[in-house]
Amino acid sequence: MGWGAVIIRLAGRAYFxxxxxxxxxxxxxxxxxxxxxxxxxxxxxxxLIAVLEPIMSSADSQLLVGSSAFIRDIYSKNDRQR
Structure with a gap:
């Protein structure tokens, strides 16, 4: 279980x-x-870095996979036309 999230929730509830x-x-x-x-x-x-770093890492991975799939589809389509 994410004890850090529970502690932040309780501290936030007490502070706000x-x-x-x-x-x-x-x-x-x-x-x-x-x-x-x-x-x-x-x-x-x-x-802020601790929050944004995983977001950027995931976005980077998704862009890499998407661009690789796009390029592979273009090359596969060109190979079939020859």
């Missing part, structure tokens, strides 16, 4: 008792909002 205290009343903003409120900006930067 009302959902209207969050940006756009969005519960999914607890992690970043809590980090921005509590952490030094230097450490908050590391927190």
């Amino acid at each position: 008792p009302d959902i209207s205290m969050l940006p756009n009343e969005d519960r999914e903003q607890v992690f970043l909002t809590l980090g921005a409120e509590i952490l030094n900006p230097f450490f908050f930067g590391f927190l």
